[in-house]
Amino acid sequence: MDNYIVTITVIGLAALSMTWVPKLMARTFVSYPIVYLLLGVVIYLLPLGLPTPDPLWREDYVVRLTELSVIVSLMGTGLKIRRKFGLKRWRIPLRLISITMLLSIAALALLGWTILGFTVAGAVLLGAVLAPTDPVLAEQVQVGPPDDKEEDVVRFSLTAEAGLNDGSAFPFTWLAVLLAVSASSGGEWLQDWLLRDLLYRIAVGIGAGYLIGQGLAYLVYKLPKKSSFPEAQHGFLALSATLVTYGITELLHGYGFIAVFVAGLTMSSVEEESEYNIEMHDFVNQVERIIMVVLLTLFGGSLVTGILDSLTWTSALIGLVFLFIIRPLTALPSMLGTFSTYKERLAVCFFGIRGIGSFFYLSFALDEVDFAEANELWSMVAFIVMVSIVLHGLTATKAIQMLDRERKKRGRPIPAPDQTPEEIF
Secondary structure, eight states: OOHHHHHHHHHHHHHHHTTTHHHHHHTSSSOHHHHHHHHHHHHHHSOSOOOOOOSSOOHHHHHHHHHHHHHHHHHHHHHHOOSOOOTTTTHHHHHIIIIIHHHHHHHHHHHHHHTSOOOHHHHHHHHHHHSSOOSSSOGGGSOOSTTOOOOOHHHHHHHHHHHHHHHHTHHHHHHHHHHHHHHHHOOOOHHHIIIIIIIIHHHHHHHHHHHHHHHHHIIIIIHHHHSSOOOOOOTTHHHHHHHHHHHHHHHTTSOHHHHHHHHHHHHHHHSTTOHHHHHHHHHHHHHHHHHHHHHHHHHHHHHTTTTTTTOOHHHHHHHHHIIIIIHHHHHHHHHTTSSOOHHHHHHHHHOOOOOHHHHHHHHHHHHHSOOTTHHHHHHHHHHHHHHHHHHHHHHHHHHHHHHHHHHHHHTOOOOOTTOOGGGGO
16 A cells, blocks of 8 residues: 555645534534544544654654744734724733743743653753644634624633744743853854844834835725735735735744734734725634644544653643643733623633644754753643643633623623723713
């Protein structure tokens, strides 16, 4: 049997099923990522001769697969957010990527260093890869397409958080890399990290994303109205914009993740009700789902081929503590003083979904430098992502439905894109 033919057939069938599986699972309380995770487990338990996912995934191809998945998801996330940016309107997600993320990194790094016995670099890397929430696997708790009016405080906060913190965690991944390098070579690295990895790259990411987004919005929405310039007619522009934005920003040594999200958000804010904006989102969402199917199938296969071999009871317990205690407690300060109910605050605190982004950061760091804890890190991150997919995938639908019913019962309206919740009362 030709293994290559078997492989592309399995991938084709899995991608084909995405036509129906999301809608079918929407009738239940189970998220469709769980289905594809289990599919990967089952497929790799069968004697099909599929290429075995490396238990310690080869960083080179994992970096590229997860990188593509995340940037495509970030563009879709930016395009579907309708709320215009403002410090007051965005205060919850801005707090989540500052207060919550920093506290999560610190807590995990401390536990990794004191309890798991990691080096300082390995402990910081543990915190950096697990701190960001995931834009790829969080569809159930995020806002819908640009024409979906359900942009309540929970959906908006979790969507914007996932869009913002996938780039904001990058400086701390670089910090872990520099700590690992300095442990063997020494040298002045702190100033370089502060000026280059923290300040310069973030600034370039924001600036490049905004300028490219404004330029594309002008070409797509404004120029055709002023002249005979042809109108854009195909949704694949969103994918092209993703690659161009990411590529230019990375060439400028900025954070491409931040730039892609900002570019999508900028384009959406210019014409949030445009049909073409909806078309772009739908196209990039389809691409995202196909890549996600491949990654989840591979991840499911890796679960039964050795990626959890280095997991200990202690590291598993710390992973559960992170999901059930650290994330909720560190997110709680970000919700204080906001216009939200007690249950809405609990939902935002609880649904910090971990996923593909964590795999990217880990594979990226391990591709840059060798970490003594590489095996333990892969097993622990894989365990936390697996638990998050199942835990949040089984609870998200019911929780969001309950919050929707309660909001409608109380007559709490959804803020307009240029409003804060306080302004509508």
